[in-house]
Amino acid sequence: MPKDMPENLPFEFFFSPEFSANPYPMYAELRAKGPVHRVDFPPGAEAYVVVDYEHGRAALADPRLSKDINSGPEWFREAVRDGDPILADNMLMADPPDHTRLRKVVQRAFTPRRIELLRPRIEQITAELLDGIAGRGRAELIADFAFPLPIVVICELMGVPVEDRELFREWSGALIDPPIDEKQQARKVRATESLRVYFTDLIAERRADPGEDLVSVLVTSDELDDRELVSTLALLLIAGHETTVNLIGNGMLALLLDPEQFALLKSRPELVPNAVEEFLRFDAPVERGTFRIAVEDMEIAGIPVGKGAFVHVSIGAAGRDPRANAHPDGLDVARQDTRHVSFGHGIHFCLGAPLARLEAQIAFAMLLERLPDLRLDCREDELSWRLSGSIVRSLSALPVAF
Ligand code: HEM
Numbered sequence: 210m211p212k213d214m215p216e217n218l219p220f221e222f223f224f225s226p227e228f229s230a231n232p233y234p235m236y237a238e239l240r241a242k243g244p245v246h247r248v249d250f251p252p253g254a255e256a257y258v259v260v261d262y263e264h265g266r267a268a269l270a271d272p273r274l275s276k277d278i279n280s281g282p283e284w285f286r287e288a289v290r291d292g293d294p295i296l297a298d299n300m301l302m303a304d305p306p307d308h309t310r311l312r313k314v315v316q317r318a319f320t321p322r323r324i325e326l327l328r329p330r331i332e333q334i335t336a337e338l339l340d341g342i343a344g345r346g347r348a349e350l351i352a353d354f355a356f357p358l359p360i361v362v363i364c365e366l367m368g369v370p371v372e373d374r375e376l377f378r379e380w381s382g383a384l385i386d387p388p389i390d391e392k393q394q395a396r397k398v399r400a401t402e403s404l405r406v407y408f409t410d411l412i413a414e415r416r417a418d419p420g421e422d423l424v425s426v427l428v429t430s431d432e433l434d435d436r437e438l439v440s441t442l443a444l445l446l447i448a449g450h451e452t453t454v455n456l457i458g459n460g461m462l463a464l465l466l467d468p469e470q471f472a473l474l475k476s477r478p479e480l481v482p483n484a485v486e487e488f489l490r491f492d493a494p495v496e497r498g499t500f501r502i503a504v505e506d507m508e509i510a511g512i513p514v515g516k517g518a519f520v521h522v523s524i525g526a527a528g529r530d531p532r533a534n535a536h537p538d539g540l541d542v543a544r545q546d547t548r549h550v551s552f553g554h555g556i557h558f559c560l561g562a563p564l565a566r567l568e569a570q571i572a573f574a575m576l577l578e579r580l581p582d583l584r585l586d587c588r589e590d591e592l593s594w595r596l597s598g599s600i601v602r603s604l605s606a607l608p609v610a611f
Pocket residue numbers: 269300301302312363444445448449450452453456493494495499500524550551552553554556557558559560561562564565
């Protein structure tokens with residue numbers, strides 16, 4: 210950890226492998242100095258990172274902070290446009306009134322009541338995945354369990370062919386991993402084009418022959434134009450699995466590294482829903498957080514923020530704020546009143562939160578029941594995290610034995 214934290218944190222700071230391996234000590238060091246820090250990301254721009262719970266939560270719901278790329282400086286708008294922004298025309302990148310329109314039509318499919326109806330099918334998929342590994346004695350929990358579960362569920366919910374899941378995995382990885390070099394940039398361009406062609410074809414198919422699935426509901430609603438449709442479908446597919454994989458993977462790792470908490474959860478399975486909230490707080494799937502753009506001059510925690518400045522809210526840091534949660538660096542599956550912003554806050558609060566919670570609760574309950582003596586099958590320092598700089602905190606692999 211750097212001894213002398215620079216005042217203006219360099220871009221590289223957030224992209225270093227050390228930071229990706231364990232960002233929490235650095236967040237704690239920053240938070241001790243103040244809730245808001247200037248950061249050189251994007252390089253050369255006026256940008257800040259918020260590392261406490263109170264100001265982070267407030268920033269996420271502040272109408273003076275926009276999600277629309279058009280609120281950003283000209284060079285940024287151009288850069289996004291040139292990058293062929295398949296993900297720029299959906300609710301996540303919109304302010305009201307567009308946000309309200311784009312979210313409303315999808316929201317109907319994601320109410321807690323509708324999601325609860327998926328329970329038996331999610332249990333069945335989970336059981337099948339566990340049947341596949343139970344007799345083997347070892348498994349790679351990300352590839353064998355944490356990835357297939359949410360991708361199969363979101364594909365079925367949307368009405369997208371499950372057989373194409375490895376394609377989606379590659380495309381969505383290419384889109385959310387940072388384009389740090391030419392190779393990565395080329396991969397992103399290819400993935401964008403492939404996703405666009407894929408969804409354009411699917412939209413045409415469902416328009417001609419609609420079914421009961423979400424793609425059909427969206428294409429027949431006539432509330433979204435074709436660009437918005439492609440962008441919304443890409444968002445749902447990506448958000449629908451990239452995040453939940455990490456909730457299951459990071460949560461399981463936290464348990465494997467804390468035998469007392471693991472034993473407690475096994476002895477009291479009724480704590481699983483509570484434990485899932487704790488996993489969300491303890492090692493947030495979207496750890497690096499999300500950004501907003503100031504639409505007017507303002508202050509956050511007394512720090513002046515100019516119109517057009519970028520404000521990153523560090524979701525992982527907010528959950529570890531000692532003013533929000535006592536002993537924040539300890540895992541406590543029985544913790545009450547867990548405070549986190551791991552699903553965001555305000556109008557962009559995660560649309561898929563009921564689904565992600567249900568999937569994770571079923572996954573942990575069945576994993577602990579079927580594989581109670583699960584243990585890590587490598588040294589802790591052999592674990593590797595996905596490409597540094599990714600917004601998600603994602604294990605490359607989680608080898609386990611049982
Ligand atoms: C928004 C996290 C699962 C769909 C968000 C936001 C966060 C988040 C932090 C807010 C971003 C912001 O304010 O800028 C997570 C986590 C998940 C998860 C941690 C799993 C553990 C899902 C799933 C789906 C989904 C399963 C869909 C099927 C969305 C959508 C939005 C969103 C559509 C945009 C909402 C809006 O802009 O109004 N998610 N998500 N998410 N999430 Fe999730």
